[in-house]
Amino acid sequence: MQNKCELDLPFSTWFKKKGWEPYDYQLELIKRPAQFSHDVLIAPTGGGKTLAGFLPSLIDLLKSPYPELHTIYISPLKALAEDVARNLTIPIEEMNLRINVDVRTGDTSNHRKRAQMKTPPQILLTTPESFALLLSYPEAKTLMSFINTVIIDEIHAIINSKRGDQLSLCLARLQKFSPSARRIGLSATVSDTDHISKWIAPADQQKLVRTITATPGPPSEISIVKAKRPPPWSGHSGQYALPELMEEIKKNKTTLIFVNTRAQAEIIFQSLWELNDECLPIGLHHGSLSVSQRTKIENAMAKGDLKAIIATSSLDLGVDWSSVQLVVQIGAPKGISRLIQRVGRSNHVLSASSRAILIPTNLFEVIECQAAIEAIIEGDIDDISMNPGAIDVLAQHLLLMACSQDFQFNSMHQEVSSSFPYRNLDQDEFKELLNYASNGGYVLQSYEQWRKIDQKKPGIYGITSKSISRKIRMNVGTIVEAETLRVKKKRGEYVGTVEEQFIQSLSPGDTFILGGKVWSFVRIKDLSAEVTSAEGKDPKVPIYAGGKLPLNSSLARRVRKIISDPVSWNKLPNSCREWLELQKKAAHLPKNNELLVETFPRAGKWYMVTYSFAGRNANQTLGLLLTKQMEFIGLAPLGFVVNDYALTCWGLRPIKKPEVLFNQDALYDGVDPWLGDSSLLKRTFRQIAIVSGLIQRRFPTKNKTGKQITFNSDIIYDTLRKYEPNHILLKATRNEALRGLADLSRIEQLLELNGSNIRHIQYDRTTPLAVPLILEVGKEPVYGGHAEELLLQSLAYELFDEAKVVNKLKKNETI
Numbered sequence: 001m002q003n004k005c006e007l008d009l010p011f012s013t014w015f016k017k018k019g020w021e022p023y024d025y026q027l028e029l030i031k032r033p034a035q036f037s038h039d040v041l042i043a044p045t046g047g048g049k050t051l052a053g054f055l056p057s058l059i060d061l062l063k064s065p066y067p068e069l070h071t072i073y074i075s076p077l078k079a080l081a082e083d084v085a086r087n088l089t090i091p092i093e094e095m096n097l098r099i100n101v102d103v104r105t106g107d108t109s110n111h112r113k114r115a116q117m118k119t120p121p122q123i124l125l126t127t128p129e130s131f132a133l134l135l136s137y138p139e140a141k142t143l144m145s146f147i148n149t150v151i152i153d154e155i156h157a158i159i160n161s162k163r164g165d166q167l168s169l170c171l172a173r174l175q176k177f178s179p180s181a182r183r184i185g186l187s188a189t190v191s192d193t194d195h196i197s198k199w200i201a202p203a204d205q206q207k208l209v210r211t212i213t214a215t216p217g218p219p220s221e222i223s224i225v226k227a228k229r230p231p232p233w234s235g236h237s238g239q240y241a242l243p244e245l246m247e248e249i250k251k252n253k254t255t256l257i258f259v260n261t262r263a264q265a266e267i268i269f270q271s272l273w274e275l276n277d278e279c280l281p282i283g284l285h286h287g288s289l290s291v292s293q294r295t296k297i298e299n300a301m302a303k304g305d306l307k308a309i310i311a312t313s314s315l316d317l318g319v320d321w322s323s324v325q326l327v328v329q330i331g332a333p334k335g336i337s338r339l340i341q342r343v344g345r346s347n348h349v350l351s352a353s354s355r356a357i358l359i360p361t362n363l364f365e366v367i368e369c370q371a372a373i374e375a376i377i378e379g380d381i382d383d384i385s386m387n388p389g390a391i392d393v394l395a396q397h398l399l400l401m402a403c404s405q406d407f408q409f410n411s412m413h414q415e416v417s418s419s420f421p422y423r424n425l426d427q428d429e430f431k432e433l434l435n436y437a438s439n440g441g442y443v444l445q446s447y448e449q450w451r452k453i454d455q456k457k458p459g460i461y462g463i464t465s466k467s468i469s470r471k472i473r474m475n476v477g478t479i480v481e482a483e484t485l486r487v488k489k490k491r492g493e494y495v496g497t498v499e500e501q502f503i504q505s506l507s508p509g510d511t512f513i514l515g516g517k518v519w520s521f522v523r524i525k526d527l528s529a530e531v532t533s534a535e536g537k538d539p540k541v542p543i544y545a546g547g548k549l550p551l552n553s554s555l556a557r558r559v560r561k562i563i564s565d566p567v568s569w570n571k572l573p574n575s576c577r578e579w580l581e582l583q584k585k586a587a588h589l590p591k592n593n594e595l596l597v598e599t600f601p602r603a604g605k606w607y608m609v610t611y612s613f614a615g616r617n618a619n620q621t622l623g624l625l626l627t628k629q630m631e632f633i634g635l636a637p638l639g640f641v642v643n644d645y646a647l648t649c650w651g652l653r654p655i656k657k658p659e660v661l662f663n664q665d666a667l668y669d670g671v672d673p674w675l676g677d678s679s680l681l682k683r684t685f686r687q688i689a690i691v692s693g694l695i696q697r698r699f700p701t702k703n704k705t706g707k708q709i710t711f712n713s714d715i716i717y718d719t720l721r722k723y724e725p726n727h728i729l730l731k732a733t734r735n736e737a738l739r740g741l742a743d744l745s746r747i748e749q750l751l752e753l754n755g756s757n758i759r760h761i762q763y764d765r766t767t768p769l770a771v772p773l774i775l776e777v778g779k780e781p782v783y784g785g786h787a788e789e790l791l792l793q794s795l796a797y798e799l800f801d802e803a804k805v806v807n808k809l810k811k812n813e814t815i
Helices: 011-017 024-031 049-063 078-094 110-118 128-135 140-144 162-177 194-200 203-208 239-251 262-275 291-303 336-343 363-378 391-404 409-417 427-439 466-474 500-504 553-564 566-571 574-586 616-632 664-669 671-677 679-692 706-723 728-739 744-754 768-776 786-804
Strands: 038-042 071-074 101-104 123-126 149-152 182-187 209-213 221-224 254-258 282-285 308-311 324-330 355-359 453-457 460-463 484-489 494-499 511-514 517-525 528-533 595-602 605-610 637-642 647-651 758-762
Touching: 011 049, 011 078, 024 038, 024 049, 024 209, 038 049, 038 194, 049 071, 049 078, 049 123, 049 149, 049 182, 071 128, 078 101, 078 123, 078 291, 101 110, 123 128, 128 140, 128 162, 128 391, 140 162, 149 162, 162 391, 162 409, 182 194, 194 209, 203 209, 221 363, 239 254, 239 262, 239 324, 239 355, 262 282, 262 308, 262 511, 282 291, 291 494, 324 336, 336 355, 336 363, 355 363, 363 553, 363 574, 391 409, 391 427, 391 453, 391 460, 391 466, 391 679, 391 728, 409 427, 409 460, 427 453, 427 728, 460 466, 494 500, 494 511, 553 566, 566 574, 574 768, 595 744, 595 768, 605 616, 605 768, 616 637, 616 647, 616 664, 616 744, 637 768, 647 768, 664 671, 664 744, 679 706, 679 728, 706 728, 728 744
Parallel strands: 038 182, 038 209, 071 123, 071 149, 101 123, 149 182, 221 355, 254 308, 254 324, 282 308, 324 355, 484 528, 595 758
Antiparallel strands: 453 460, 484 494, 511 517, 517 528, 595 605, 605 647, 637 647
16 A cells, blocks of 8 residues: 655655655654654565665755764675665665765775774664674774664564574664664564564663554465476486576576575586576576675676576575566475565565566475465465574673773673563673683683683773784674685685585595686695686585575474375376375375374385474484484484485384384483584584684684684583583583574474374385485485486386385384
């Protein structure tokens, strides 16, 4: 619904020249009733949501211009900040407004950052990390004392993460500098605004948040690709549908192609170029490319010069490119909100339907894609889960604030606890954390390197030296990725980054893909990988850790529901429907109220397949715990594999009574010994140690290698575990491992709902539904896509023939 224009000049004239009228929610943000101090705006993509957030600031700066920093805009992505800056400059220039806008991210040059400190823009666009770094300078108080508005874009993508904890703490510090600053949160995909309303406001202003919800735009047009070849049983390449994708690229002005991993982006880009007989301009964008390469692609897209671009999550939030007519998602989205955001990049105006095609990469993903489409049609958006504020993030924040100025214990505790994630932080825990930040804790306090904060006088804390401040600022951030090396041409031009572990697997002359080009590895020099341009038929694809996204709970429930309901299969492609029909005929379908467990022999081993629908992380943990139990009772386990939907364990002896393995008490008894002995806890500790400042990766003269960091971290972990088992970082490590990587809560939920209703059926061979998992057993990665599909296809036919004649040994046995 639109409203008669109530804007003053020159804004009303500008809207009329564009042929637009402001939407109700844009005008609502301008009005700002006295009883509200902060706002949450929920509006569909393409509806002028970001402009709505800026309009109050533009109007205020026109009426009362002053040369101070007036508005801070915070984006979850560097690319989004740059894109918004470009789009915001257009109305400012067309209305001849004398308003300065600038961007400050990790890609901004140091020279430009220094200029911003001396002469700040009136509107600054930044990211949570750069905002935290800005607050760490002594000039921060002067710089931010006149802040009028903080705009947090795509707020749903930030608040339920460590970046959200970091940003919440930064807003608490800003509140101290500028108590009357208004906070505006923007989002297109939120089902429950209660969490956002609580998060965005200071503790004493929870009731002063206004929620504005816009009328939804027209429904999106989303479909599953209709390819000549059926999707494979297993794998993640999507190669089978690339000919159809190429035809879509030719038909549309610009096609934005999303994939879930950087490695997949490189593979798809290379494969599309092999099909690109018309030499259409196609780009590639992900976080491991150089700044210049990413900027070049972003500028080309903004001008409409590209026919297609393959991207990861580096472009899936808020980016506004008018030339994009179609979005393609390769691989299942793993979350409904994520898919809505990506689909919304096409036809980015409120009056037009967004168009998207989904390309599932295997049969299970076909069902997940259909489940996601149905969820969007029904308006079922992912819930936002809010965890307590992370301890390592708070430790980093205290170090940064100490770099800025000395602080008083009670005042800082009050400031921190005014942020929503840390609202329940008591003084004892805060004191324990501050002691750690001061000297590393009881065991480490005698070592000078961990003395970063001093107690200057009773209750007053400050940084120990300027050199410590510099090191702390060099290690800001809450996202810990694997150690990388810069890739440079022999003449010195920067290409991008690859993970250190991948480079160490190469020999001189080996070729690999980066940025859509083939490079030949020469040597490692000065912590950089030196390369030359090359041509290679079988280049390797760099492996990037942390790329796989786990299936969220709401989408998992929908996948299970579709599988259990044959009536819903008529919406599925023929190949997927035939697969499920064969399972129904020859075996048993997983039901909503039961945990289906299949056992069968194959090639001299015994397999147990559990259809949990709990997500990859939870299944990984469940697999580890189950094999521990199998070993304990003498079933001689040999291994396990997982996907988002199920897991299979195998061993030398038949599993006749799986209810013994799934006994909750026995499983939970195995959690602590497993965690203590597993690499999971050490890996989690390493990440927490880096974020909290215990271990620093970057130094003024050089950076530590991944091996050095791992070695140092493991030594500290073993020492603390032996001599200070209650160290605050060890407690944080265990909690984070259980909640995050281990996803133990989903296992608990699974067993509570279905643990008493285990349906165990023993068969004489592999069942149809188990084929995708059996294909994963012992599979070695084959890079390049085509070879992987051929390898899997051959084994799939063999297993499928088996599945057609499967027989039950124990029919309908319920435990």
